[in-house]
Amino acid sequence: MFGNLKGLLMTFKTTLRKPVTAQYPKERLPIEPRRMGFPMLMWDKNVGEPYCTACMVCIRECPTQCMSANMKDNPLQAEGKSARRKIVESFEINIGRCILCGICVDVCNFDAIEMSYETELSTFVRNGRRMDLRELLERGTGWQEQSGWKPKKERQPAKRGPEAEAKVEEPT
Ligand code: SF4
Ligand code: SF4
Secondary structure, eight states: OHHHHHHHHHHHHHHHSOOOSOOTTTSOOOOOTTOOOOEEEOEETTTTEESOOOOSHHHHHOTTOOEEEEEEEOHHHHTTSOSOSEEEEEEEEETTTOOOOOHHHHHOSSSOEEEOSOOOOOOSSTTOOEEEHHHHHHHHHHHHHHHTOOOGGGSOOOOOOHHHHHHOOOOO
16 A cells, blocks of 8 residues: 555656656757767878878778778888888778777877767768768867877876875885
């Protein structure tokens, strides 16, 4: 008896509660600024070429196999302007299949790819949204300017305060 009444009371309270869901895309809930969006390619402005050498590591590791790339001999290396012997010639990501996992970023040894903030690039056509090299680099350079991004090797290591240093024990 009491159980039934408790159940009815709970149903009544839930009926009066404001909805916690939003009618997307008319309503949008706030998203954290550190969210991961779709991947993009980074531009080495010191040399004037992409960081990507089309080494294929990210393409092999991508769990949804939504990336493809081709490499070519780097003309800037032949002119002595770049240390990269090979450079990306074409690159494509099928955005409809990307699951925003970030594995491509983790496995890249050249700081060539990062996750953007962009999450709303879907279409109503299956496999209808593909980003080519030009678009991936455009998005990457825009984000580099906005965020002051630097490759890992140019980033300063985190400073350790005197207290943190005091805690480091000498090896015995
Ligand atoms: S983004 Fe990185 S891992 Fe992927 S092909 Fe380019 S250099 Fe290789
Ligand atoms: S974020 Fe994940 S699914 Fe998307 S391209 Fe990178 S590895 Fe593939």
